[in-house]
Amino acid sequence: MDSIRNIYRIGYGPSSTHTMAPRRASETFRDKHPGVAAFRVTLYGSMAATGKGHLTDTTIEQVFAGKKIEIVWKPEEVLSVHPNGLLFEALDENGTVKDSWLTFSTGGGALSDDADMNKEISHANSMGMVMLEMEQTGMTFWEYIESVEGKEIWPFLEEVWKTMTESIERGLHAEGLLPGPLHVQRKASVYHSRATGFTGTLKKKTDLFSYALAVSEENAAGGKIVTAPTCGSCGTLPALLFHIMTNYEMTELKVIRALATAGLVGNIVRHNASISGAEVGCQGEIGTACAMAAAAATQMFGGTPGQIEYAAEMGMEHHLGLTCDPVGGYVQIPCIERNAFAAARAQDASAYAILSDGKHRISFDDVVRTMAVTGRDLSAKYRETSTGGLAKLMNKKRV
Numbered sequence: 001m002d003s004i005r006n007i008y009r010i011g012y013g014p015s016s017t018h019t020m021a022p023r024r025a026s027e028t029f030r031d032k033h034p035g036v037a038a039f040r041v042t043l044y045g046s047m048a049a050t051g052k053g054h055l056t057d058t059t060i061e062q063v064f065a066g067k068k069i070e071i072v073w074k075p076e077e078v079l080s081v082h083p084n085g086l087l088f089e090a091l092d093e094n095g096t097v098k099d100s101w102l103t104f105s106t107g108g109g110a111l112s113d114d115a116d117m118n119k120e121i122s123h124a125n126s127m128g129m130v131m132l133e134m135e136q137t138g139m140t141f142w143e144y145i146e147s148v149e150g151k152e153i154w155p156f157l158e159e160v161w162k163t164m165t166e167s168i169e170r171g172l173h174a175e176g177l178l179p180g181p182l183h184v185q186r187k188a189s190v191y192h193s194r195a196t197g198f199t200g201t202l203k204k205k206t207d208l209f210s211y212a213l214a215v216s217e218e219n220a221a222g223g224k225i226v227t228a229p230t231c232g233s234c235g236t237l238p239a240l241l242f243h244i245m246t247n248y249e250m251t252e253l254k255v256i257r258a259l260a261t262a263g264l265v266g267n268i269v270r271h272n273a274s275i276s277g278a279e280v281g282c283q284g285e286i287g288t289a290c291a292m293a294a295a296a297a298t299q300m301f302g303g304t305p306g307q308i309e310y311a312a313e314m315g316m317e318h319h320l321g322l323t324c325d326p327v328g329g330y331v332q333i334p335c336i337e338r339n340a341f342a343a344a345r346a347q348d349a350s351a352y353a354i355l356s357d358g359k360h361r362i363s364f365d366d367v368v369r370t371m372a373v374t375g376r377d378l379s380a381k382y383r384e385t386s387t388g389g390l391a392k393l394m395n396k397k398r399v
Helices: 016-032 045-049 056-063 127-137 141-149 153-173 188-195 200-220 236-247 252-272 286-300 305-317 335-355 364-377 389-397
Strands: 010-012 038-044 068-074 084-091 097-107 224-226
Touching: 010 016, 010 153, 016 038, 016 045, 016 056, 016 084, 016 097, 038 045, 045 068, 045 084, 056 068, 127 141, 127 252, 127 305, 127 364, 141 153, 141 252, 141 286, 153 188, 153 200, 153 224, 153 236, 153 252, 188 200, 200 224, 200 236, 200 335, 236 252, 236 286, 236 335, 252 286, 252 305, 252 364, 286 305, 286 335, 305 335, 305 364
Parallel strands: 038 068
Antiparallel strands: 010 224, 038 084, 084 097
């Protein structure tokens, strides 16, 4: 299994699969052919179906600025490797193909042929294997991560947390409409202001919502965020960690260690299932984000390894079957609200787990395997194609 660094990618929204990964792929192919003046990029499956809403074409055109670029859309053609396919072609002056490269955006900003993704390190491949090693050595989750990744993982996670908090701060102060034809108003600033008039549980819940909205709205606006594990689900984990640190006087060190544990949870999901909405629906994105946040929160509140694993399991289990049906292909409706609700659900899962003895019938590994099967059983209409569910309904209403 690869490094948790691949779960946390710092970049710009609105989509890790449709914006971040295509940008990197375009830059790679462009730089490989500095003397070529014309290129063609063919988008397949989900990459084509929701590419315009996710600004895929805009991103590619920006990278190839000054070159002749043709973008071909083939939403009806789904390649066998993954629904998010991209074919890059370099053309000579007669339009003849000089070189080509087929790659796939597999989720969280990763490409199928990323060197870092394909370089495995000594991570255990399942939560059960991690738990067994921890039981044998007495290590905690974060100590296990350090033993595998090395001490250099901590400066990386510090940079991740810095970027996450900056996106919260920017999002809390930003106002106005988000880009695109849906005319979605930012809500984070208003929610945060309203929280000042509340006390107790209502204030804390409103603050939590505002933090999640802040990051998700920044992502929707193309701002700088951290995938956790994707752009579309980037608000859940930082919102809950920031909420806990702010309201319960937790140190930043505890947050950084919790990020390590959350990264392990996300990594296990990606290795054994998928974090791609185009492959398994939103359960792979927001469900994984909720599991990551639930585990991190439980660790911060002193949960045992069994309780941490239980919290992660509940975070995923109660998102099973969740569809990915972004209205108009934009990461706005229902994506932004889902981050806020997932943060609250993660907090509830953490509390529930801490109240328990950590014993339960369904393991985290069980629910991850179930998610993978469930996701692939979903109709393609509900896997980031915007042809079913809310997307179809709202398209009919001409939002």
